Amino acid sequence: xxxxxxxxxxxxxxxxxxxxxxxxxxxxxxxxxxxxxxxxxxxxxxxxxxxxxxxxxxxxxxxxxxxxxxxxxxxxxxxxxxxxxxxxxxxxxxxxxxxxxxxxxxxxxxxxxx
Amino acid sequence: xxxxxxxxxxxxxxxxxxxxxxxxxxxxxxxxxxxxxxxxxxxxxxxxxxxxxxxxxxxxxxxxxxxxxxxxxxxxxxxxxxxxxxxxxxxxxxxxxxxxxxxxxxxxxxx
Numbered sequence: 698x699x700x701x702x703x704x705x706x707x708x709x710x711x712x713x714x715x716x717x718x719x720x721x722x723x724x725x726x727x728x729x730x731x732x733x734x735x736x737x738x739x740x741x742x743x744x745x746x747x748x749x750x751x752x753x754x755x756x757x758x759x760x761x762x763x764x765x766x767x768x769x770x771x772x773x774x775x776x777x778x779x780x781x782x783x784x785x786x787x788x789x790x791x792x793x794x795x796x797x798x799x800x801x802x803x804x805x806x807x808x809x810x811x
Numbered sequence: 812x813x814x815x816x817x818x819x820x821x822x823x824x825x826x827x828x829x830x831x832x833x834x835x836x837x838x839x840x841x842x843x844x845x846x847x848x849x850x851x852x853x854x855x856x857x858x859x860x861x862x863x864x865x866x867x868x869x870x871x872x873x874x875x876x877x878x879x880x881x882x883x884x885x886x887x888x889x890x891x892x893x894x895x896x897x898x899x900x901x902x903x904x905x906x907x908x909x910x911x912x913x914x915x916x917x918x919x920x921x922x
Binding site for chain 1: 817842843845847852853854855856857860862900902904905906907908909910911912913914915
């Protein structure tokens with residue numbers, strides 16, 4: 698049973714460019730959330746997708762956008778990259794949006810902006 | 812207030828000892844409190860979680876203690892092993908399953 702898979706694992710981009718990160722949820726899960734983890738810090742919530750709609754959003758600018766597909770997979774897009782966007786981007790999936798639905802995380806995409 | 816404050820930032824414990832990590836929160840709307848373990852290069856993995864109507868939950872060597880009136884909760888790792896060396900995060904969520912994480916505790920268990 699595959700867990701949450703993310704691609705690519707590493708990415709290097711230049712300031713001002715755009716990037717797309719991809720996530721496939723754990724089998725049986727229909728909700729996908731994205732988190733940003735800066736080095737040495739806890740993950741910070743970006744947004745959550747359920748039924749192909751953004752349901753909740755954290756304190757991130759609209760340069761961060763996403764999408765969920767009918768097969769529950771998801772993409773995170775970041776436009777006009779800044780140096781401060783360098784971080785580990787984590788995708789997490791769950792079965793529904795209830796607060797006690799355990800979140801299962803992927804191993805992340807390490808984004809470096811130069 | 813959405814913050815979850817975690818302490819200590821780092822912890823060194825001898826093999827066989829007890830590791831204790833503490834967290835405090837302000838938002839009384841939080842209704843689910845999970846702990847995650849993260850190894851270098853990996854994503855966080857759920858260890859154990861508790862609801863606020865329970866004061867303690869134990870799973871193997873891991874125990875969560877929860878004090879609702881003080882708005883504090885803690886993770887105890889009994890008989891700590893070198894393989895437990897990792898970064899531990901407490902978290903809290905409200906309805907909708909949006910997690911707010913603490914800043915993390917880097918645990919090192921010395922053989």
